[in-house]
Amino acid sequence: MGVLWEKQVNCPICKNSFVAKNIKSSAVKVKERDTDFRGIYEGVNPNWYLVWVCPKCYYSCFREDFLSIKRKYVAVLQKDIQKRNAIARNSDFNKERNHYLALISYELAAHCYNITDGSKEKIGNLYLKASWLAREVKIWSLEKKFLKKALQCYLQAYESEPDLKMDNSLIVYLIGELNRRLGNYKEAIRFLGRVYDDRKGRCNLEVRRLAHEQYFIIKEIIDKEEGRKEEENKKEESI
Template sequence: MSENTFVVEKICPVCEKPTRIVKTRSRLNLLRRDEDGYVQFENFNPCYYTVWICEHCGYAADEKTFTSTFAERHLKILRNALLNRNIKIPFTEERTLENAATSFRLALKFLEILKGKSSKRAKYAHQLAWIFREAGDKVQETEFLTKAAEFYEDALATERFPIDTLTDNTVIYVLAAIYWRLGEQQKTTTYLSQLINDKELRQTDPRIYDKARDLWRDIRDAKKQSGSRK
């Protein structure tokens, strides 16, 4: 039992059995917000529960994917991959870091099998990086930030935006923020200047424009502090 979660029952789209799903409550105390979108709450990380897992067949996806209807050929692929394998992911209401990491790895795996959208794979990889950041695991954070950046770049090149509420300018900003975290100044600057040099952005998306300016300032301050060092 946790004060931040509760359990509901949903039908798994792959095996069609009812499975328990953990949902999170939204009243949380915010502690910190990073430039790439990571938000830290007091004693709880809702990202741990982004991915729903079927306790019978092991299918894993975010709420939106889990609850929407599949194309028949996708269902066939997933059923072939899952139903005879006896993959059992034990249900747990309170996920550990390891449980949460497994859930993202599974969700990424299924998207790979289905040749799913890079924008969605980017979101999973990015959130997985965040849970490692929170846990202080720099190595795995870097691994998944790098993956997230690759997926976001592929999404920019191949997908049509906006995707739900995600705009291409948001993705460009997030790429700048991720590369900043990864210490890749050249790439950070390239993406940021796309936003800052966009004369219309200030009117069309002032929120992203301001965030880009803030990050630009942080980078200049950091450069000043490090003097001539690269």
């Protein structure tokens, strides 16, 4: 038995009929998780197939949203096909996915949500997942680009979207953690501290534990840096 299940789908934008592939949840085995929740899997990576892409017009989004696109956006997406072609660069989405196709699928989906007023939280999730794919192929410049975009979206979501799907402590943690990964330590401390300092106990315990760990990792880096500066100042003074 394969790890994929298939569904015949009619694209709501161009009416093309295609086979959308999905990973069977029973085939997904998580070995570990990074501190930004990237799963490390035994065997198949489910993140490769989270986004459905029409192979003809490159309309893309998460599986659960694909067929429920609002009528007012159909025309918007029909007119936008050239931009999607430019992002897709002739990629063949009839083929099985690999890292590259998965990454393109996230970029296409982020673009589609952007032009159809999708939530910043959802677009942030797409960029975060894109950064994971870049990490898996060890291209830091690309990972950084997507981490920055994810962070920007999560900040906007946190400030302006009242009905977040994720828990409040989780988004604050992610804002802190992505800042940490990008080397913005002061900002990271500010957000991680909010989760770890939560005395009312509203935070998810696992998230709070992670925030606590990351907070002290940064504190150590900052303290070392400050210690080094002090040493240098003393040397200068004694000359």
